[in-house]
Amino acid sequence: RSYIFDGCGYSMNGLSGTNYLTIHITPEKGFSFVSLETNIPMKDYGAFVRKVLKCFKPGKLQINLMLAESEQFKKSKSIFELFSRFELRGFNRLELTMTLVKTLNVIYARYSSTK
Secondary structure (H helix, E strand, O other): OOOOOOOEEEEEEEEEEEEEEEEEOOOOOOOOOHHHEOOOOOOOOOHHHHHHHHHHHEEEEEEEEEEEOHHHOOOOHHHHHHHHHOOOEEEEEEEEEEOOOOOEEEEEEEEEEEO
């Protein structure tokens, strides 16, 4: 289902079984914002992120990876190490951290465009 807001904005929520993709766009002069969240299994999340960046061409970017208690949660240190080597052409990574929030391991990265 999608909605266009009066003034400026767009939201879309897509469901397929237990998987979802949600996107919110607010294209306001001086403070545009795009939020995208998904739990859709993918072989290459980097390719997905690059497609999103190509579409929206942001000046700044945040990525949050949340790992619930599971086998992936136990591997989160190795996932963090992989994430630390993840590079986005045209962006400088400004921050990278991992923290435990109740039953989630959260990896947070912040980037800024080199352009």
